[in-house]
Amino acid sequence: MRMAMATVLLLALSACGERGPAQPTPSAPASAKTEAAPDSPASPTPPSAPVAQPAGVMPAPGAIGYAGFGPAPFGATEEQVRMAWGKDLTGPKPDTPAGCYYLMPQPRPQVGYRIGFMFEDSRFVRIDVDTPDIEAPGGGRIGMTTQDIQRLYAGHVQMQNHKYVEGGHYLRIPNPGGGSGVVLFETDADGRVTAWRIGEPPQVDYVEGCS
Numbered sequence: 001m002r003m004a005m006a007t008v009l010l011l012a013l014s015a016c017g018e019r020g021p022a023q024p025t026p027s028a029p030a031s032a033k034t035e036a037a038p039d040s041p042a043s044p045t046p047p048s049a050p051v052a053q054p055a056g057v058m059p060a061p062g063a064i065g066y067a068g069f070g071p072a073p074f075g076a077t078e079e080q081v082r083m084a085w086g087k088d089l090t091g092p093k094p095d096t097p098a099g100c101y102y103l104m105p106q107p108r109p110q111v112g113y114r115i116g117f118m119f120e121d122s123r124f125v126r127i128d129v130d131t132p133d134i135e136a137p138g139g140g141r142i143g144m145t146t147q148d149i150q151r152l153y154a155g156h157v158q159m160q161n162h163k164y165v166e167g168g169h170y171l172r173i174p175n176p177g178g179g180s181g182v183v184l185f186e187t188d189a190d191g192r193v194t195a196w197r198i199g200e201p202p203q204v205d206y207v208e209g210c211s
Contacts, residue, residue, distance in 0.1 A: 057105045065137050066181030074200045076124040081117050097122050100210040126199030136183050136196050146191040
C-alpha cells in the first residue's frame with residue numbers, strides 16, 4: 001500500500017488515494033480509488049504544514065483509538081459514525097458504492113479541515129487530523145518532533161522517507177497492543193509532525209487519501 005501527504009484538503013473531496021502493500025493527511029478528499037506507494041505510507045489530501053486553527057468542534061478525549069471512533073469501529077457504516085460523532089458531518093459522495101470519500105464536521109475552518117472520516121466500499125476505514133489540538137492514541141500530535149514520537153512510541157516506530165517532502169518522513173506505529181489498527185504521523189524536513197491519521201490497512205497507507 002502506498003501513502004503521502006497532499007496539500008489542499010479544502011479544495012475538493014472527491015477521488016481515492018494511491019495504494020501499495022501496507023507497511024510501512026485529506027487536502028480535499030475525493031471519491032475515486034488509486035494506489036499508495038509501496039515504500040512510503042502517506043496521507044489523504046490535507047494541507048502540508050501545520051496552520052493556526054480556529055476553535056471548532058472537538059472529539060471527546062479518548063474517542064479516537066486504534067479500533068475506530070468511540071462506539072463506531074473501523075468497518076462501521078456511515079450511520080454508525082454519524083451517531084458516534086453526534087453532530088453535523090458533510091461531504092460529497094462517490095459515483096459508485098465502492099468509491100472513497102470523506103465526511104467532515106461543520107462548520108469547516110477557513111484553513112484545513114481539523115478532522116475527516118474516510119469511507120470506502122461503504123465502510124468507515126480511517127480518520128485524518130490536521131490540527132495540533134487533537135491528540136492521537138499514545139499522545140502524539142501535530143507540532144511534535146520525530147524524537148518526541150519515537151519517545152512516546154518507543155520500540156514501535158517504523159520510519160520511512162516521505163514521498164513528496166524532501167527530508168520529511170512517515171512515522172508508522174502499528175497498535176502496540178495488537179490488532180490491525182495503525183497510527184501514522186507525517187513530518188516535514190525539520191522533523192516536525194504536520195498531520196497524522198489512523199485506520200487499518202490498506203486505507204491507512206493510501207498516500208493521497210481519496211485523491
